[in-house]
Amino acid sequence: MISRAETDAMKKALKLALRGRGSTFPNPMVGAVILDRDGNQAGDGFHRECGAPHAEVIAIASAGDAASGGTMVVTLEPCCHHGRTGPCTDAIISARIKRVVIAMTDPDPRVSGEGIKQLKSAGIEVETGLLPEKAYELNRVYLHYIETGRSWVTLKIALSLDGRTAAADGSSRWISCERSRRRVQRMRASVGAVLTGAGTVRADDPELTVRLPDSRPWRQPVRMVVSATGDFGESRKIFRSPGRVIIAVPEGVGARLTECKDLPGVEVWEFPPDSPNPGISLASFLERTAAEGLGEILCEAGSDLSTRLLRDELVDSVSIFTAPMILGSEGRPAFEFLGIDSIDKAIRLENISSRRSGSDFLTEGCIVYRAD
Ligand SMILES: NC(=O)c1ccc[n+]([C@@H]2O[C@H](COP(=O)([O-])OP(=O)(O)OC[C@H]3O[C@@H](n4cnc5c(N)ncnc54)[C@H](OP(=O)(O)O)[C@@H]3O)[C@@H](O)[C@H]2O)c1
Structure with missing residues (x-):
């Protein structure tokens, strides 16, 4: 069940993600918002450019202690592999986030459902498919690249x-x-x-x-x-x-x-x-x-x-x-x-x-x- 606060947070995350337009490729544009235990927005972040920290890591850092027991709302499935930066799933698990709401899964074969699986096996509640059409539109360049x-x-x-x-x-x-x-x-x-x-x-x-x-x-x-x-x-x-x-x-x-x-x-x-x-x-x-x-x-x-x-x-x-x-x-x-x-x-x-x-x-x- 998705709350109103989570939907609002996803809208904000989608907007934030757009700020990376033109600089993140071949990575996707990603935005993330952290809600504290009471559902208040406590931190956010976006992926600024390829090689820079991922949105999830920035959002966790900006939320500080409020991330613990809270919810992460993120426009794309968190990564679970070592690329230029460490896996976001590790950062989410270490921050003791309780619930993750994701707009769409990541078709990158290195992720493709594996990120969600890792979060779930760490006992985190995961909900996927909040405003997915907006997330597809946001990342049409990335999705096209993965496909072609x-x-x-x-x-x-x-x-x-x-x-x-x-x-x-x-x-x-x-x-x-x-x-x-x-x-x-x-x-x-x-x-x-x-x-x-x-x-x-x-x-x-x-x-x-x-x-x-x-x-x-x-x-x-x-x-x-x-x-x-x-x-x-x-x-x-x-x-x-x-x-x-x-x-x-x-x-x-x-x-x-x-x-x-x-x-x-x-x-x-x-x-x-x-x-x-x-x-x-x-x-x-x-x-x-x-x-x-x-x-x-x-x-x-x-x-x-x-x-x-x-x-x-x-x-x-x-x-x-x-x-x-x-x-x-x-x-x-x-x-x-x-x-x-x-x-x-x-x-x-x-x-x-x-x-x-x-x-x-x-x-x-x-x-x-x-x-x-
Ligand atoms: N209204 C607009 O939005 C707009 C926008 C741009 C241009 N224009 C107008 O369009 C006119 C020019 O049109 P155009 O058709 O002559 O020019 P164009 O389409 O801009 O350029 C055609 C040239 O591109 C090269 N080319 C095309 N496909 C290629 C390929 N697969 N591999 C390598 N080279 C390739 C060839 O160069 P080579 O000749 O060197 O072989 C070809 O002659 C001008 O009048 C201009 O003002 C209008």
Whole structure:
């Protein structure tokens, strides 16, 4: 039986967990709240970054003696293995916590129910499944990684009302309004990396950095460009502005990048060609980005790369800004050929949200790929 105080504590733990967004990967985001014997909140914590103490340990420390005989409310099953830090189950048992309420079990094969088992065998009462859908949503990037070994990709596109992403001459600045562009800057600050294609580098010469008017020290994402040819002009702004930049090209193409590969922060990753397709395997690229700790990627590309990602079923969610303008069929479409010849083959979204963003509309959702 879950109490009102435990539900409130779980809501708080979920909120706290979000504060680790962008820094915990490949670990999950986790929040924990301790209730004392009388059900009052006595301590809390969240996992700030990979390698840092876990939420449970911080919450126990912040509750002090009040943890003994109390309840821990935590967004994910506590770990029971030695990683960069000790097992949280040991910390919970030593703190003499009486009851643990968990939102969802941890699918990591090193935990996967074993954490709960250990707590129970130490005589601790365990309740699982409080607000699990919120916990799944919170950790969608982590869960996706455990399942696929790849980074989560969000495709961000600014569209005209008639679904065009650029005018006939390739110009696309500024389709979306100023408010939407500020929102995109904040989206960049919350992900591990921003990705674009060489076509956008050639057409727009973007920096893809976070530039917001307030004085907060916004986190700059890693910036990444994929190219099959290496032919995008090496003096582009993206390579000249400070920060880590990754250029992903097929084997042999890196040697041609004589100018920018020695610039500070610039790395060239080479992959075997993805023949018969031009360029590299985007799935292999996203496995490498995940292995490098880049859990969430915001893709801001033109139709070529967006289509390739979608065709390879590598787009996980979309953020689409629709602006009140019309560009006609001479404008550039958002996507190229996808082989959808009937409405029942449409790629659809789930968990959709739609809201105003200045004069634009922002639609967000997760992609559902058809099973066949
Ligand atoms: N409205 C918006 O939201 C928005 C956002 C971004 C861009 N745009 C507009 O989109 C237009 C550019 O579109 P685009 O389709 O030409 O550019 P793009 O999709 O950004 O880039 C295409 C290029 O990416 C590289 N690429 C794609 N898949 C690859 C793979 N698997 N392996 C290696 N490289 C790969 C290729 O580079 P190589 O050519 O080097 O082989 C390809 O030509 C511009 O007009 C820009 O303004 C609009």
